[in-house]
Amino acid sequence: MKVLVFWIFAAALWMLLFWSANPAVIAGGCLAGLVVSLAMRPLLPDNLGRLLDVRRWFWAALFVPYFLYYVVRANLDIMLRVLNPDLPIRPGIVKLRTNLQSPMARMFLANSISLTPGTLTIDLDGQDLYVHWINISTDEPDRRGELIVGKFEPLLRRIFE
Amino acid sequence: MLERIGYIVIGIGVAFEILGCIGLIRLSDVYDRAVAATKCVTMGTCMMLCGVALFGAASGNWSMLVKAVICALFVLLTSPVAAHAVLRGAYLSGVPMAHTGAEDGFAQRAGELRRQHQANGQPAESAGQEQEASHEEA
Amino acid sequence: MNNFFQAAMLLLTLGCLMCLYRIGRGPTAPDRTISVDILGTLMVGFCCCMALVTGQDYYLTVAIAWAMTNFVGTLALAKYLEGRCYDA
Structure with a gap:
């Protein structure tokens, strides 16, 4: 099942990159997709069949503009900090917890954190996230979790779980 | 019309890439x-690719x-x-x-990871790294 | 049109020079690694400019391949950094 789903996606990617409906291109895509998906079989997550669920794609489509809004805000924030002659930063590494269960969701959470205001994930260990924060604004653990993790957790849970 | 928006988007992208490089020069340690x-730089590259898509x-x-869209997604995921x-x-x-006195919540976990590495044992590498350290000082 | 892209590529070259400064000067090895990564991402920007100047889309294929090799190379360097533990 998971090999089949991955095969379809690999072949579709191949055809999109070639952008032609030549029979040779389609045959090559199917063949290369088959080889790659068989070779990658031990690496694939077990529940890849979820990729075919339409509701998850709906939430993912909702997630993208939300995420891009935060990325733009993050960049304006970093820009002001870099151009300011005083360099107003207070860096440090903080430890956070997340409630997400599936590894894929945690990976996306870590990626999202890396691209949003002043934070970058250093390590991911089970449910613990270690985050480098360029300007630590509060000392309360709950408020920190809300500021960094809370923005993305609900949507990611709908997409991946 | 689309082309004009494309020019603007590419201009913003280039500006962000330059800002990223300025940050690379100005800030004071690896993490910052x-x-x-x-x-x-990720944002700048993605905006340039979006501009190419508009063109x-x-x-x-x-x-x-x-x-361009596939490349933008790829950069956004891997960077x-x-x-x-x-x-x-x-x-x-x-x-x-x-920054001295900065908060450091990672020290404990880093210690565990280092012990794991040592338990796996890499004697050949430790000899090489001392040489390299002395080379960097010189 | 060409003037705009010439200016853009000139600015990108300036960014590359800044990265090269950090690669040459950078006090530690991770500094250099991250600068090499940034330099590779700037090259994707160059590929975008070239694709629009020439109107050929295979420059974007080059950009995708470049981003992939850059990613794998950075990961390999990072793995190497992680293996060497300074303080025992």
């Missing part, structure tokens, strides 16, 4: 540099649009992973943070 540079749509060159790996490597190899 990685945070600033990765964010700004492709304006001139009816659909394969250009599709390739934070690369930054994460480099920073983790930096911390585990013992690069200190420039």
Whole structure:
């Protein structure tokens, strides 16, 4: 099942990159997709069949503009900090917890954190996230979790779980 | 019209890439540099690729649009992973943070990871690293 | 049109020079690694400019391949950094 789903996606990617409906291109895509998906079989997550669920794609489509809004805000924030002659930063590494269960969701959470205001994930260990924060604004653990993790957790849970 | 928006988007993208490089020069330790540079350069590159996609749509060159979108998604997915790996490597190899007294919640876990590495045992590497350290000082 | 892209590529070259400064000067190895990564991402920007100047879309294929090799190379360097533990 998971090999089949991955095969379809690999072949579709191949055809999109070639952008032609030549029979040779389609045959090559199917063949290369088959080889790659068989070779990658031990690496694939077990529940890849979820990729075919339409509701998850709906939430993912909702997630993208939300995420891009935060990325733009993050960049304006970093820009002001870099151009300011005083360099107003207070860096440090903080430890956070997340409630997400599936590894894929945690990976996306870590990626999202890396691209949003002043934070970058250093390590991911089970449910613990270690985050480098360029300007630590509060000392309360709950408020920190809300500021960094809370923005993305609900949507990611709908997409991946 | 689409072309004009494309010009604006590419201009903003180039500006962000330059800002990222300025951040790479101005900030004072590896962690801050990685945070600033990765964010700004990733965003700048994605905006340039979006501009290319707009140009492709304006001139009816659909394969250009599709390739630009795929490339933008790829950069957006891989760039934070690369930054994460480099920073983790930096911390585990013992690069200190420039600001003294900064909060450090990672020290305990880093100690465990280092012990794991040592338990796996890499005697050949430790000999090489001393040589390299002396080379960097010189 | 060409003037705009010439200016853009000139600015990108300036960014590359800044990265090269950090690669040459950077006090630690991770500094250099992250600068090499940033330099590779700037090259994707160059590929975008070239694709629009020439109107050929295979430059974007080059950009995708470049981003992939850059990613794998950075990961390999990071893995190498992680292996060497300074303080025992």
